[in-house]
Amino acid sequence: MIHRQLDAGSGIPLWAQLAEVLREEIEVGHFDERFPSEPELVELFKVSRSTVREAIRYLRSEGYLEARQGKGTFVVASESFDSLRSHRFSLAGRIAESGLEEVARLLWKGLVYDADLAKSLELSSDEFFLIERLRGSRQESFALERAYLPRVNPASFDCVDLTKAGSLYSVLQSGTGITVTAGSDEVSAAMPSEREASLLGIAEKDPVLVVERRAYSRHELVEFRRTTLVPARVRFRAEWGR
Amino acid sequence: MIHRQLDAGSGIPLWAQLAEVLREEIEVGHFDERFPSEPELVELFKVSRSTVREAIRYLRSEGYLEARQGKGTFVVASESFDSLRSHRFSLAGRIAESGLEEVARLLWKGLVYDADLAKSLELSSDEFFLIERLRGSRQESFALERAYLPRVNPASFDCVDLTKAGSLYSVLQSGTGITVTAGSDEVSAAMPSEREASLLGIAEKDPVLVVERRAYSRHELVEFRRTTLVPARVRFRAEWGR
DNA sequence: TTAGATTTGTGCGTATGTATG
DNA sequence: ACATACATACGCACAAATCTA
16 A cells, blocks of 8 residues: 655645555546545555645645535546646736736637537527627737527527626526526637638737637537637736646 | 625535635636735634635635735735636647657767856856757657756766657756756747757748746756747647536 | 734534435 | 544644734
8 A cells, every 4th residue: 555654844744644545546547446435545644634634635726536416526637747737817808917907809609500519519490699899909809709599589588688707697697598507618829810800900920829718508509609719918827836 | 894604504615615705806806916824814804724725725826816925825916817827728739649659869068168158047157058859649740858967067967868759857966966946938939940840850941939937946946948849749738617 | 113903824522413325 | 223434623732933012
């Protein structure tokens, strides 16, 4: 078994030492069949249960472990890329930093038909309500946002102010009664189309960040959103540490 | 002040109830000038400090709060971009999905001198130990990784196997005794140089994702890493809710 | 510069609740 | 019904970082 001595006076917190030992064992594949229970770890490493739980909490937040009440703690199948695995990225931009007011300009809204999109989203109907907005400060734009809403009543959006920077979800909630419960985001890089470059005020040779979002309400897709961002004006940032 | 009664028998954990109350107050801007200290919240809501800390921990993980030892807890200025604020992005690629073995090829290691980099990192010396690796499966590469280590003994890396996919930090730890405690990542988009495109096996007109990492050991920079990724082969993905 | 107060971080102990098998 | 597992909640003490008098 493991049995590595933790050093209380090393300046490194006990839970961090324990997490490091466990992380190494996980990466070697030592716990693939079974991860020790909390009481077992308490006994093995001679620390309190709070310390064990703190270490496990950290490894969960890093994506190494997941826990199920009543069942146990399990190793998550490893991603290939070291420690870029599960940091919390947030969008940070000059607008937020400088405190400039953010504005959203409505470019277009209305029904569109897109068979390819419907197919990739596994939807039976190719009808979408499209909301296209340009976001930025008064001086410059940093994002072009296209939200595709399947199966909604276009009239729901007639009286809604879409120029506010606020969330589309509150609009969805108040306009249609739909509550978004889960979703996914995917970040990639791409080249802008001529129109995108023009709207964002960049050259066609400048690359952009693309975020694709799927939002669900009770396992049902309620929004597909593609946001095109200017990397010089806004970027994703994660801070991590103990 | 606040005073909302929490209900112990409601089925909802006390910390979650407290977090919800605090979140609402935060969004109204009630705590913009000062967020209550832990003992104050204990007194206000008549719960234990662990419960208070659990609620604050959650709000920190959601990006609403940040805490500094000795200073206090503070409301994070809301990012301009709705709800992309605190998702957990992890790198997902074809390699991990298909279960192919990941390999790392050492391209170069040795001392380099870069005054611009030293200046941007606010370092007095422009001497770096550079480790350049190409990562991918046997069939194709998906990332070019350049790690700049200031002030390390080059001999530390003589006997180390850098072709393993494993973390550089364990190398740092064993080779130099340095323990990485904190850091930040920033994701952007860029065009590859001729050499990068060639090494990654892509066209020069294909955009790439760029991740810049800063790693610290006790407030001291110990690594600056720039990773260039091929978006078609690997991307950042976050799932939320549920 | 120093000393003390304040605030979050770490770590211990205990007890009880809830989900699972 | 029972044992096992993690989740919640309480209390206490001291350490480390920060601010202030």
